[in-house]
Amino acid sequence: MSDHTRAAEGAIAHAQARAGGPLRLGAGVAAPAGMVRLTRPDSTGEALPVWPDGVTPSLLEEYQVAPVSVERAGETRRVLAAVLKCCWTDLSVDPWPGDPAPMELVLDTYRALIGRTDDLMRNWARGALRRLHDSAWIVLDDGVVHLGPRCALWPVESHAQLQELVRRLPEPERPELTVVGDADIVAAARPETSVQEVPDGLGGRAEGDSAEFDDLLGGYDERRRAELVAAFMVVEQAAEPVPEVRFAALRDPALRHTLGEMLARRGRTLIQQRERWTSGYGDGPAAALGAMEAGGRLGVSERAVLTLVLVHSVAIPRAEGLLPEDSWLSPHPTPVDELRRHTQLPIGELEAAFRTLRHAGLLSQVKAGEEAGGYVPGPQFHRLTPGARRRLQEELILAAGPNTPLAAAVLARRSAK
Template identity: 80%
Template sequence: MKRQKADDGPVAHVRARSGGPLRLGAGVAAPSGMLRLTHPDSTGQALPVWPDGVTPSILDEYQVTPIAVERSGETRRVLAAVLKCCWSDLSVDPWPGGPAPVELVLDTYRALIGRSDDLMRNWAVGALRRLHDSSWIVMDDGVVVLGPRCALWPVESHAQLQELVRRLPEPERPELTVVADADIVAAAETTPDLASGLGGRVEGGAAEFGDLLGGYDERRRAELVAAFMVVEYAAEPVQEARFAALRDPALRHTLGEMLARRGRTLVQHRERWTSGYDDSTSTALARQTPDDDAASDVAAPAPDDGDLPVGGGEGGSAGMRLGVSERAVLTLVLVHSVAIPRAEGLLPEDSWLSPHPTPVDELRRHTQLPIGELEAALRALRHAGLLGQVKAGEEAGGYVPGPQFHRLTPAARRRLQEELILAAGPNTPLAAAVRARRSAK
């Protein structure tokens, strides 16, 4: 019997990049270029795989800065603690592993760093939240399991991971008087949100770039794969002169075809290149999953997700669809850090990055969001690379647009410019002209 197949093509990859691993129904195959993680109930998840087995660590070889992870040191150490707690049988692959209590993970992290203060715990809890948001772990109701992204660890790295787990210290864990660890784990195995992801197997998907790369020799194939990984995962646009696949027009054309199969396109900044969402693919996705533009209830009208380079890389966010709060907060930062300075002649017309931070007090004054919701939105936007935090003393600092704005295509830049006009001056003649032009289409 032939298995049913999920939606294939660029839109599937854009969905995975902007919203995290794709959920697959029972018997639904993964799209081309993705792995299928099959759960015991035959449902699954699909994750994009890297070409030729190359991982984003290739950026280190080229001394290219990857997309930053907030508090990366704590995040790596907490992930190591999760791995030790969840990968109890080192004779099998690390994913899917088994469930472990969050408190056991925190105790393992405490033993690893040799600290037990409240600040340490806050750091660890924040790292757990970031790892959950980016699908490296799944955390629910005091229990954690390895997330789907752990299934992407190359087999060649398993020996190194085993050695890491062996070297991590065992926590000094007192006997619990309320609920024992084993009872917590047993309860987790009956929790629907976690139980559906416990156990499973990895299934390879259909090849994606074989026809494009097969005609090249080993050297040029490696150059294409390296350029693909760099433009997709570097924090900033990279110099054309450093990569043969960006310098050579023929190779650059093939690179563009590789990106197009994932709903992506090359974006040029003079002699530098990065990648961004292809306009036609992101528009198609936006039409399939329209969002209610309710941001006006809490702030000015917000830009649509299709205008934003959301979901920038594997190192940090798994991708995200912006909610009402995130879009409202992002709009306020763009208005105060970009639109107003540009109107005052302090920024060039085509720049979406700004040296003018929006203070948190300014955000609090211009939004009806509760403080906790505002802080959560700022945290999510930082994690996605859409905002950067500037710290310059006790009284200065604030938030500026993040590095993902490099990834806007010219068309997306124009759309976002129009959205800012509508947000900053909805009753101006320029805003009326924007609305008239849109209604005439």
């Protein structure tokens, strides 16, 4: 295999992991460069990208850059703390993979932590568990909770702080169970080493990642290397494009070229918006993901809702001259009532679609005083390359006016390729 082919496959693997979560690996299959391998008892595993030079997204706090927001972030953090309390039973070893715990024990621990027992609290906690599962921080499996693959990426330096957190969390009050006890639930959930089918995210050990950027960063002194790593982190993790004036690796053309090479190995590319920068999928990896349907977790309902928001919040205001031609972000929210009327989806299915799209950063909810407000395109639309913007514009034309001359021109141009 040539170096070019290997690099292209590595970039696509990283793009897959970012779009769809940890990559599944067969028994004995090594993780791609820049990823850590989490090995399960049956020798299969999962691969997760790691950050360069051991940094974490908390680096954004040092630069006072806002990360991508998490819905109900406080509750989500507290629920994750409750999961850690229940699953990290032996503080003398690393937290991951930990032990399985009944979901009811986690909910009771969360109740003890916040001092509330009402149904609203329970609904919030269940929503947080769902978000944590979707983002691979935990694994929910038939009423049992496990620490997810992302917990394996906690730096060793943070373990002492996490241990202190676990010690400080209150013990839940658990009445005696007359049907199935916690120990029986845990024993039933614990995988046998001889079993071949193990739920995703369960495992036995994390195997170190291989160096990925040493050849690119090795020629720089410590300060320049740190500037490159910082710029890499902020363009990948910040909620909004960041001003180049604040980061040397974005201002300096030579450093910016190296930063672009780093991103390319992850299937990403730099995207400039005047004097601000962010990152997005390169057109090549994006096309490969589309062909493989990797990360394509949006169902018909989510696609329908997203299309309606783009039509009402972007296409119509743009046609009325209220938005620039190339903008996919909008101050014009699509009212929830409008979405309910046009999607004809059941309320539960519509709310689930909203939740999925918010979690993916594809929609943002806007409150409008005493009114219900609505939805606008989310921060992920900052990350569109020019090619992706053009393709999205064409798809919107086909969705909004499939029988128009403009749609016919789009179809003719595509068929001519």
